[in-house]
Every structure is written in C-alpha cells, then in structure tokens.
Amino acid sequence: MRKKQFKAESKKLLDMMINSIYTHKEIFLRELISNASDATDKLYFKSLTDSSINASADDLKIRIDLDKEKRTITISDKGIGMTADELEKNLGTIARSDSLDFKKENEGSEGIDDVEVIGQFGVGFYSAFMVSDKVEVVSKALGSDEANKWISEGVDGYTVEPCEKEETGTTVTLYIKENTENDNYDEFLEQYRIEELVKKYSDYIRYPIVMEMTSQVPDKDNEGEYITEINDEILNSRVPLWRKNKSEIKNEDYNNFYKQKFYDYTDPALVIHTKTEGQATFDALMFIPKNAPMDFYSKDFEKGLQLYSNGVLIMDKCPDLLPDYFSFVRGLVDSADLTLNISREVLQHDHQLKIIAKAIEKKIRTELSKMLKKDREGYEAFYNTFGIQLKWGIYADYGMNKDSLKDLIMFKSSNGGYTTLKEYRERMADSQESIYYASGDSEEKIALLPQCEAIKEKGYEVLYFTDDVDEFAIQMLMEYDGKHFANILKDDVDLSTDDEKKELEAKNENAREMLEKMKGFIGDEVTAVRFTNKLGSHAVSLSAEGFVSLEMAKVLSQMPGADENVKAQLVLEINSEHSIAEKLLNADDEKLEKYTKILYNQARLIAGLSINNPTEFSDTICEMM
Ligand code: ADP
Numbered sequence: 001m002r003k004k005q006f007k008a009e010s011k012k013l014l015d016m017m018i019n020s021i022y023t024h025k026e027i028f029l030r031e032l033i034s035n036a037s038d039a040t041d042k043l044y045f046k047s048l049t050d051s052s053i054n055a056s057a058d059d060l061k062i063r064i065d066l067d068k069e070k071r072t073i074t075i076s077d078k079g080i081g082m083t084a085d086e087l088e089k090n091l092g093t094i095a096r097s098d099s100l101d102f103k104k105e106n107e108g109s110e111g112i113d114d115v116e117v118i119g120q121f122g123v124g125f126y127s128a129f130m131v132s133d134k135v136e137v138v139s140k141a142l143g144s145d146e147a148n149k150w151i152s153e154g155v156d157g158y159t160v161e162p163c164e165k166e167e168t169g170t171t172v173t174l175y176i177k178e179n180t181e182n183d184n185y186d187e188f189l190e191q192y193r194i195e196e197l198v199k200k201y202s203d204y205i206r207y208p209i210v211m212e213m214t215s216q217v218p219d220k221d222n223e224g225e226y227i228t229e230i231n232d233e234i235l236n237s238r239v240p241l242w243r244k245n246k247s248e249i250k251n252e253d254y255n256n257f258y259k260q261k262f263y264d265y266t267d268p269a270l271v272i273h274t275k276t277e278g279q280a281t282f283d284a285l286m287f288i289p290k291n292a293p294m295d296f297y298s299k300d301f302e303k304g305l306q307l308y309s310n311g312v313l314i315m316d317k318c319p320d321l322l323p324d325y326f327s328f329v330r331g332l333v334d335s336a337d338l339t340l341n342i343s344r345e346v347l348q349h350d351h352q353l354k355i356i357a358k359a360i361e362k363k364i365r366t367e368l369s370k371m372l373k374k375d376r377e378g379y380e381a382f383y384n385t386f387g388i389q390l391k392w393g394i395y396a397d398y399g400m401n402k403d404s405l406k407d408l409i410m411f412k413s414s415n416g417g418y419t420t421l422k423e424y425r426e427r428m429a430d431s432q433e434s435i436y437y438a439s440g441d442s443e444e445k446i447a448l449l450p451q452c453e454a455i456k457e458k459g460y461e462v463l464y465f466t467d468d469v470d471e472f473a474i475q476m477l478m479e480y481d482g483k484h485f486a487n488i489l490k491d492d493v494d495l496s497t498d499d500e501k502k503e504l505e506a507k508n509e510n511a512r513e514m515l516e517k518m519k520g521f522i523g524d525e526v527t528a529v530r531f532t533n534k535l536g537s538h539a540v541s542l543s544a545e546g547f548v549s550l551e552m553a554k555v556l557s558q559m560p561g562a563d564e565n566v567k568a569q570l571v572l573e574i575n576s577e578h579s580i581a582e583k584l585l586n587a588d589d590e591k592l593e594k595y596t597k598i599l600y601n602q603a604r605l606i607a608g609l610s611i612n613n614p615t616e617f618s619d620t621i622c623e624m625m
Helices: 008-018 027-049 085-093 099-103 112-119 122-131 191-201 252-262 346-347 351-374 376-399 421-427 443-447 449-459 469-477 498-510 512-522 552-560 581-586 588-607 614-624
Strands: 061-067 070-076 133-140 147-152 158-164 170-178 209-218 224-232 271-277 284-290 306-311 311-317 330-335 410-415 418-420 433-441 462-465 482-489 526-534 540-544 570-573
Touching: 008 122, 027 061, 027 070, 027 122, 027 170, 027 311, 061 191, 085 133, 085 158, 099 540, 122 133, 158 252, 191 209, 191 284, 191 512, 191 552, 252 271, 252 284, 252 482, 252 552, 271 351, 284 351, 330 351, 351 376, 351 410, 376 410, 376 469, 418 421, 421 433, 433 449, 433 552, 443 449, 443 462, 443 581, 449 540, 469 482, 469 552, 498 512, 498 526, 512 526, 512 570, 512 581, 540 552, 540 588, 581 588
Parallel strands: 061 209, 306 330, 433 462, 433 482, 526 570
Antiparallel strands: 061 070, 070 170, 133 147, 133 170, 147 158, 209 224, 271 284, 284 330, 306 311, 410 418, 410 462, 540 570
16 A cells, blocks of 8 residues: 655654654653543533434543553544544644744754653654554544544554444554663553553543553452452543642642643743632632743734633633733633533623633732732743733723732832832832833933933932833823822923022023024924933933823834824923033024034934934034034
C-alpha cells in the first residue's frame, strides 16, 4: 500500500519527537489519555441532545492494556471515533501548530530548545513517538459502519486502510522501543509505573481509567500462601482539581494543572481558588499568567473563563464571566446552578451567571489588592504586564468602575519607581494643592522637561504618564481623596507667590507688543506667546491650554478617523529669567522673527513633536551662529 506523507510542519515535529532527548517522555500517556477523554466527552455531549445515542457507563471508560511480550501499550476509548478522512486530517497534520510558531519565534534565544517546546506545550498525539517505533490507531466513528486503521513508523509517512472493529471509538497501540544505553523504555510496560503516571498526570480525568492489575492476595485455604489475582482496577480518583479541598492541593499541582490546561510554559503569577456558597454556588479556579499570551494585545484575543456545569465543560471561553479589565485572567468556573444544554444567547441573560460574574470580579479584585500589599515585587511584575488593562478599565464605560479600580493602579513618579495614588497622597505636604503629573514618551524624557525640574525643585512629586491611556484615565477619575489632578505642562499649575505673579504679569504687559509680533511670526499653530517663570533654568517650552493636553492631542490624532478639530491649544512660553529674554527685547524685527522660529521649533522638539521644516531650522541656526 502506498505510504502517504506527513505535512511539512508535522514532519518536523515528528522528527523532533522521535529523536527527542526530552527527559519527560512519560507525558505521552497523559496526552493520549487526554485525547481519549476529549473523544468521550464529545460522545457524551451528543448523547445528551440526541436520544438515539445512549452512552452507557461502560462506554464512558478509558482502558489501558499492557502486553510485555509484544511490547505494546494500548489505550482505548469508546468515544466519538474518527472516519478515514478524520484519521488523515487529524493525525497527518499537527493540530497545534502554534508550538512550532513558538519555536520559530524564539529560535536563537537562550534556553528554548526542542526539549522545552515539548515540555511547554505538550504536543498531543505525536508524543507517542517518543517511546514507540510504531503506532497503530484503529478507529470507528460514531454512526459509521466501517472502521479504519492508521499505521506509522515515523517520518516515512503513514498508511490508512479499512479494518474490522466492532464498537465505536478509538484504540491506540504503541509498540514500545527497545531500551538503549541512556533510556529505559521497559518501564512503560510495567503496571506499577503506568498506575503511577495516571495518578500523576491524569488523576482528575472525569472518566474511569481502567487497567488490569495483578496482585498477590493471601490464600484463604493455605495459610501463609498467596495467590495471584487479576482484576480490572480504576486508576484515577476522577475528582477535578478545583473540586478538591484546598488543603489537599500542593502549589505544584496548581502550577502543573495551569500549564497543561492553558498551554503556558511558566508557572502562573497568581492562583485564585475559591469555593462560594450562597446566592450562587460555584467553584472557581483562576490564574493570572506571568506573561501575556502572544495574541493578548491583538484583535483575535478572546477573553473568558471555561464554564463547567457539575464537572462537565459547557463552554470553553465564557466572556460574560470576566470584565474587560480582567481579561488576562485564565481559568474556570464550575457551578451546579447552570443547566447543561444552555445556549450562548440564553446564558448571556442568565441571572445565576450574572451573580457568579459579579462575585468573580470582586474576588479577583480582592486578591490583587492582597498581592499589592503583601507581595509588592510580584504585583509590580504583574502590573508591568497587565497594568494598562486596569487603567483602561477606569476610563471605559464612562468611568463606571473607576472607584473599584483606582487603588489597583500605579504610576512611575519622581519619587522613584512605582507609586499608588494612595502612597502619593500620603507623601503630599499639606500645602500641596494638587496631584501633579506630566506626560511624555518615557520617564527619562518627562523628568528632563523644564516644568518638571521646576516643580521638583519646589519639593513636589510628579507622576510620570507614559501610556496613552494615562491621561484619559485620570480625567475620568478627576480627583483622588479630595485632591485634583493637575498637568504641570498645562497652564493650570502655578506655584509662584503673589509677588512673583505680579512681577510676571508686569513683564508680559511691558513686552506685549513684542510677544504679539512673535505670535504673528509663528501663525495659527500657537494661540499665544508669553513669558513664564516656571521653567527653572531652561529657555522655552510649549504648554497647552484648555481641555486637551499635548499628549492627549498626540493620542487622538493617531486614532482611526481622527478629528481634525481636536487639537491642543499651544502656548509658546519663554523663561522671563533667561538671558534669551533680554536678547529678544533688544532684537530688531528681522532678528526677532528668526529667534522666534528657532525658539518655537526647539520647544516643539522638547515636547516630542516634529518640526515642519527641519532644513530651514538648521539653516537659521547656522546663520545665527
Ligand atoms: P489536540 O488533542 O491538541 O487537538 P492531538 O495531536 O493530540 O492534538 O490530536 C489531534 C486530533 O486528533 C484531535 O484534535 C482529535 O480530533 C483527534 N484525536 C486524537 N485522538 C483521538 C481519539 N482517541 N478519539 C477521537 N479523536 C482523536
């Protein structure tokens, strides 16, 4: 019979499996059992809605058989089965191609190799080839009269041919490799070892995993003698991890469960396991990942928790269980209060589900607060990855959730490192009227802004806003604990004394004619040019008047369908104490125009804006030099 070739990607993966030096080859069993369990799930599901299918208790079992002589392990299920086409499609191509994408992306980076790809993702069916040199899959699909046999000895390809099989379901037979110098494969033919592996990796599988066990029992008729008994035994406890008592669960169990179930390769940053009774009764097991999934910030990302009804999965990603600002949470909810055959549409309006969602939101919030208090380092790491989500949460829905989130957000500040608003507030002197902030591309750049230096010199702390959302969130928040937020790059921050104010006013008044001329030289791009005393030792700066700040204008102009009219009202500010002020006052009109253009362009650069005509700018500077 003609051999068919594996798809290119599959071949690569297969090759990796066969030649693997991976030390946890034992995971092949977990992968095959998990496939058998999925297939049984599918059958069970169908039987719930289709009365012509009845799944007896015996159908809902997974069997393992060992044959030392033939060196085989057989894993059988009576699940949904596969047609010839499905055998081709499912086993001829690797389903989870993201494991290879992952490998490609990380190629060359330290510590990522075949071994880790295998360990991190679990690679399903092909892992069988880590321990066997031939694999046979015999399958009969539900509702089909004929069965088929898929056979492969590795990268050479595979064959599919019709065969006999009485019952619906799938039987996977592995021909175990001979021992080598470095690897012991015989162990996988030992009952005790298989029992151990099932307990370790597949204990929570819902269906009984049955194996024939040989045991020595005392002989009733002959005292002191033993007889050999062979019985079918169930190897797994079948209690899902989330149903167990917290006291029975080790950290490692949570971590393993998370990594297996959500295909992550690092332990979670936070585990939240809760059992709730009352208005709604449910168990929830949730995780906050250490790293954002690859597609987290893309359109394709779907938030949601798995939803179980009494241990049976009814939805893989139920979005209604998580608010957007907690979309990074992975996990599941199991409740007996929900019916099995509920459709997505009905579920959305389900009263019980709403109560559960509310309780879950609160639980996540409480756990994050706890983490912030008890594990600052951990929280900051979490915040670096997902903090932006919380800030959007404050802004979203017209600020509906701002009060519950405001103590979870942090900003970098001139105090060094992250600060919460509460901490900032506690450090504020009585005389300080507002909470000061400034926006820019990076902390370093903000710290160097003339206005920022001036404020810091006065002993005040400045929050550094570096994310687009920051100012929008703060505008929504408006105040914290009775103190308003003030943008130091806008005109509403004035720390000078009454005398200083008067003096400045006079200077502006005296130079009015010149300042107006300067405004004329620049044109409509600024609403005014004026002297200021807020720039410390620096010469010029741009500030914004009105509602829209410079940073907000930048963000808004980048949004699709940007509104041309949303522009910051810019004011060119010149340090009245700086020697440049004198020069301006003494310049003739021709010089004044050149000085003005240079100063304006400098101010734009400082604010992180581009300049309209860099060549002219450069030429003018050279001319003046
Ligand atoms: P995954 O399980 O992650 O999808 P696998 O490589 O383990 O990837 O399996 C590929 C596909 O083959 C499965 O998605 C499933 O459709 C099918 N399959 C594997 N084992 C069985 C089985 N025992 N019964 C029915 N279908 C199976």
